[in-house]
Amino acid sequence: MLSKNSNKFLYLAYAGFITLILIVLLTACDQKPAGKKELSQKELIERGKFLVFAAGCGDCHTPKVFGPEGPQPDTTKILSGHPAEMTLPKADLTLVEPGKWLLFTQDLTAAIGPWGASFSANLTPDNETGIGTWQPDMFINAMKTGKHLGAGRPLMPPMPWQNVGQLSEEDLKAIFAYLKSLPAVKNKVPDPIPMDVLMSIK
Numbered sequence: 543m544l545s546k547n548s549n550k551f552l553y554l555a556y557a558g559f560i561t562l563i564l565i566v567l568l569t570a571c572d573q574k575p576a577g578k579k580e581l582s583q584k585e586l587i588e589r590g591k592f593l594v595f596a597a598g599c600g601d602c603h604t605p606k607v608f609g610p611e612g613p614q615p616d617t618t619k620i621l622s623g624h625p626a627e628m629t630l631p632k633a634d635l636t637l638v639e640p641g642k643w644l645l646f647t648q649d650l651t652a653a654i655g656p657w658g659a660s661f662s663a664n665l666t667p668d669n670e671t672g673i674g675t676w677q678p679d680m681f682i683n684a685m686k687t688g689k690h691l692g693a694g695r696p697l698m699p700p701m702p703w704q705n706v707g708q709l710s711e712e713d714l715k716a717i718f719a720y721l722k723s724l725p726a727v728k729n730k731v732p733d734p735i736p737m738d739v740l741m742s743i744k
């Protein structure tokens with residue numbers, strides 16, 4: 543037969559065990575479902591870098607240097623857009639009539655098509671000429687709506703916002719975090735030039 547004291551002990555042990563299980567269950571319920579773990583800032587930037595390289599943003603947004611193997615990304619100016627100091631070679635505009643050709647400068651940072659001329663934006667966090675003062679929403683909305691800063695003029699081709707805008711908000715946030723982590727490059731990219739204005743330039 544158990545004594546009164548050991549009964550009490552068993553009762554306390556039992557109550558303690560139940561409490562422990564409840565604590566474990568409550569803690570588990572409080573956690574996010576597996577796979578939905580929030581990324582740290584470092585992981586977010588890494589993910590953004592991966593996406594930027596996989597999507598080839600630098601093909602158009604990074605100036606190039608020319609070596610024996612042709613155009614290579616200028617690693618001192620990653621994603622800083624069409625170089626402001628570059629003079630555009632004269633273009634035969636009859637070639638870009640609808641149904642004909644698109645023209646690109648050899649570094650792919652400027653293009654001419656039926657819409658006129660467009661220049662890849664500076665995606666580095668310079669405050670005056672890049673995305674330094676942008677908030678994540680401006681970038682996400684620009685990619686989703688195809689409008690400058692998500693609210694202004696339409697973005698011109700060949701910026702593939704229709705494709706980039708398909709990414710999830712988390713992925714777009716990751717891209718933005720990576721862009722914000724880049725060294726700032728001061729480079730004031732020109733606005734697009736509509737075709738009628740381009741035709742009037744001799």
Ligand code: HEC
Pocket residue numbers: 593594597598599600601602603653660661662663665681684689690691692696697698699700701702706717733734
């Ligand atoms: C085929 C060339 C090309 C590729 C690839 C490209 N872009 Fe662009 N991008 C452009 C051009 C050209 C512009 C300027 C459009 C304009 O001025 O209307 C631009 C503009 C932008 C802008 C400015 C938007 C605004 O609100 O003014 C952002 C941000 C941007 N691109 C991000 C990206 C990202 C991120 C990627 C990769 C996922 C990317 N681009 C890939 C050509 C490209």
